[in-house]
Amino acid sequence: MFIDRVHIHVKAGDGGAGCMSFRREAHVPKGGPNGGDGGSGGNVVLRADRGASSLIDYRFKHHFKAQRGTHGKGSRMHGANGADLVLRVPLGTQVREYDEETKEAGLLLADLTHDGECVIVAKGGHGGRGNIHFVTATRRAPAFAELGEPAEEAWVELEMKLMADAALVGMPSVGKSSLIARMSAARPKIADYPFTTLTPNLGMVRSGDQNFVVADVPGLIEGAAQGKGLGHEFLRHIERTALILHVVDAAGGWEGRDPVDDYVKINGELASYAQTLATRPQIVVINKVDLPDTEEAVRRLTSYIREQALQKVGGNEFDERFVEPQIHCVSAVTGIGMDALIAAVAQKVFELRSAEAVADGALYDKVWEHQREKRDQRFSVRNLGGHVFAVEGRAVERMVIQTEWENEEAIAYLQHRLERMGVEAALAQAGAQCGDEIRILNRAFAFESSLLGSDAAADELGVPTEEEAE
Numbered sequence: 001m002f003i004d005r006v007h008i009h010v011k012a013g014d015g016g017a018g019c020m021s022f023r024r025e026a027h028v029p030k031g032g033p034n035g036g037d038g039g040s041g042g043n044v045v046l047r048a049d050r051g052a053s054s055l056i057d058y059r060f061k062h063h064f065k066a067q068r069g070t071h072g073k074g075s076r077m078h079g080a081n082g083a084d085l086v087l088r089v090p091l092g093t094q095v096r097e098y099d100e101e102t103k104e105a106g107l108l109l110a111d112l113t114h115d116g117e118c119v120i121v122a123k124g125g126h127g128g129r130g131n132i133h134f135v136t137a138t139r140r141a142p143a144f145a146e147l148g149e150p151a152e153e154a155w156v157e158l159e160m161k162l163m164a165d166a167a168l169v170g171m172p173s174v175g176k177s178s179l180i181a182r183m184s185a186a187r188p189k190i191a192d193y194p195f196t197t198l199t200p201n202l203g204m205v206r207s208g209d210q211n212f213v214v215a216d217v218p219g220l221i222e223g224a225a226q227g228k229g230l231g232h233e234f235l236r237h238i239e240r241t242a243l244i245l246h247v248v249d250a251a252g253g254w255e256g257r258d259p260v261d262d263y264v265k266i267n268g269e270l271a272s273y274a275q276t277l278a279t280r281p282q283i284v285v286i287n288k289v290d291l292p293d294t295e296e297a298v299r300r301l302t303s304y305i306r307e308q309a310l311q312k313v314g315g316n317e318f319d320e321r322f323v324e325p326q327i328h329c330v331s332a333v334t335g336i337g338m339d340a341l342i343a344a345v346a347q348k349v350f351e352l353r354s355a356e357a358v359a360d361g362a363l364y365d366k367v368w369e370h371q372r373e374k375r376d377q378r379f380s381v382r383n384l385g386g387h388v389f390a391v392e393g394r395a396v397e398r399m400v401i402q403t404e405w406e407n408e409e410a411i412a413y414l415q416h417r418l419e420r421m422g423v424e425a426a427l428a429q430a431g432a433q434c435g436d437e438i439r440i441l442n443r444a445f446a447f448e449s450s451l452l453g454s455d456a457a458a459d460e461l462g463v464p465t466e467e468e469a470e
């Protein structure tokens with residue numbers, strides 16, 4: 001089928017460290033703090049691009065890294081931000097988390113369906129704050145600064161289902177496969193018996209500087225909406241396409257059918273399968289006009305469609321140019337009318353895409369990001385037995401990594417942050433007592449809680465677990 005799937009490893013840029021520094025000037029003996037902030041690391045961003053047609057670029061290169069932020073300096077000099085790394089992917093790319101060990105895909109991070117739509121797959125670390133930020137009424141000379149936040153890194157799965165802009169729909173043997181072969185480089189099987197095509201074929205069509213994708217769907221028959229002749233299977237393919245190219249055989253084709261009758265039946269099947277298909281934009285393609293004695297059928301079908309359109313607008317004053325659906329008489333064999341058809345489809349696809357872009361904006365990425373952020377804020381508390389508890393969660397772990405562990409002031413600040421996140425309350429609820437050991441990543445410290453009204457064991461802060469074990 002038309003599924004392209006790759007796995008890539010993305011790493012954003014680490015944040016630069018904040019600076020711990022004090023003003024030193026000849027005439028100012030005890031200057032205040034002046035350490036600048038570290039710069040933020042760049043993000044790794046996936047951006048849907050109409051110009052990209054496959055994920056082939058990611059088959060050969062798997063590792064992508066954005067720039068890191070530089071460190072802050074004295075004299076309030078902030079570090080520079082790292083540049084984002086923007087990777088182009090085709091429209092229709094779905095992005096999922098991926099576990100390299102189990103080879104399983106996880107949470108859907110984004111479904112990039114519009115040109116320019118972006119999602120951040122690895123967020124750059126924030127720059128650490130310089131010591132100028134930690135001045136309080138009681139702490140005039142903060143002797144610590146934050147380290148840079150480590151960047152996110154992850155494996156992600158990119159999957160692209162080639163989305164068709166238009167689908168060729170019609171009875172069997174009306175020439176759908178012949179048409180896609182004429183319009184694109186697709187080479188499906190063509191034969192003069194019904195149901196030659198059993199799975200859809202996709203073709204990329206070029207018209208001027210525009211591209212669009214056409215699907216050749218297996219033929220539908222009366223009763224398809226009830227499942228006859230694999231109807232459901234086939235109709236499902238049409239549901240995601242914005243434009244229907246309704247193909248009718250001018251010669252009556254297979255079983256010598258009547259073209260007007262075919263046209264009505266197919267529309268009936270579409271409508272009874274789903275109401276949305278009944279109102280989907282169509283372009284009618286009357287095929288095989290190279291065959292003799294087709295003029296009469298063309299005339300009848302054309303006037304039938306016009307009359308219907310006239311009824312729909314409820315009057316007889318209408319401009320020929322705006323008649324919907326448009327009708328194109330073509331021959332897939334001789335090529336008559338094909339250029340005009342391709343141009344008309346390209347134009348319509350362009351209009352539909354623009355309308356869609358306006359209708360749902362590019363809010364997607366925000367929604368996806370938000371979901372993941374919420375999850376990152378979550379943490380869990382586990383009792384490892386006795387008086388030992390582990391706290392796990394991405395945001396909590398990042399805070400720990402960001403802390404300069406040799407510096408007591410920095411650790412006190414970390415405790416303050418953990419308290420604000422509700423970690424302290426969760427530990428108390430899980431039964432932690434003052435003095436119990438709390439582990440986060442490879443660090444351990446003694447539980448000390450204002451909630452339990454005790455002042456115990458603050459001295460043991462910051463002893464790495466490995467050392468404890470010895």
Ligand SMILES: Nc1nc2c(ncn2[C@@H]2O[C@H](COP(=O)(O)OP(=O)(O)OP(=O)(O)O)[C@@H](O)[C@H]2O)c(=O)[nH]1
Nearest residue numbers: 172173174175176177178191192195196197219332
């Ligand atoms: N004379 C003529 N024959 C055509 C034209 N287009 C298709 N045919 C013939 O019609 C027959 C059916 O064509 P296909 O392209 O296989 O039709 P289809 O709609 O894909 O058929 P299914 O896949 O079975 O639904 C073949 O014998 C084609 O050569 C045309 O424009 N003129």
Ligand SMILES: [Mg+2]
Nearest residue numbers: 176177196197
């Ligand atoms: Mg076919």
